[in-house]
Amino acid sequence: MKKNITLLSLLCALCACNSSDEKESKDMTPPVISDTGITANPIECQEYRPGDVIHFQYVFTDDVELGNYNIEIHNNFDHHTHSGSAVDCELEAKKEAGEKAWVYNQDFAIPAGQRTYTAHVDIQIPDDAETGNYHFMVRLTDRTGWQQLKGIAIKLK
Template sequence: MKKQLTGLCLILMVGISACKKDNQEAIDTEYPVINVTGTTAFPKQCSTVKRGEKFLFQAQLSDNSQLGSVSVDIHHNFDHHTHSTEVESCAMDAIKTPVKPFLFIQSYSIPAESKSYEVKQEITVPSDIDAGDYHFMIRLTDKEGWQTIKGLSIKIAS
């Protein structure tokens, strides 16, 4: 009996000590950063873009180890359903029902092993879409899967 007990205890102790030996390599727990404060960054909170024209989406992205991917999602905010992540609030138009709202979803790859990257992408706003309040969402991940969201209120003018 005693032998069995000792055996079991030994198995358990070996098991536990085996895990303790694992080298505690530091894991990344830092979120990537979206910076839209730079002078060239666009759009910013409350920016206006025009129907039928192109604009350049520009932002500074960075991470402590390695960036993943960035996605942009432009959708209408005619029902005032969202508020932005920014402190400053923008003047909003009255609530209205969408007829043909602009919808834009795109993800952009970032060169592998970048710690810092300036995204520059041309976005075309069609001429036949509803003008009004829109929401410009930037989602940035790093390689480990941490994600930062930035939501900007923008206006599409006719």
């Protein structure tokens, strides 16, 4: 029995050592996508016309260091998702995507060392883009690899 106790205390000692040398700050929080202090764009249910420019604007913050972000736009003609927000936007009738269904997918870098960053991107909607319901996805990482997502339903009329 004595041996068990010795072993147990050895293990506990080992735990104690380990936790003490790792009080170094570990990044445990994902970055945040918000509209703090700015007019965010696009917002839920926003409508555009083919040929318009989407003036994307959101504020990114992280407690340690921001990483990169990505903007991806794809059609929701088949109503494949529920909206995550409180408002449910009005959907047009379901349809099959045609040749000119708009696809946009672009990765963006954030300058190193930033904790706050206001992203502005002007996204040109092609003149011949097929109209209908689209999803506007924003993905943001921090340096450690935590990720934050924001899905926005938009419409081309």
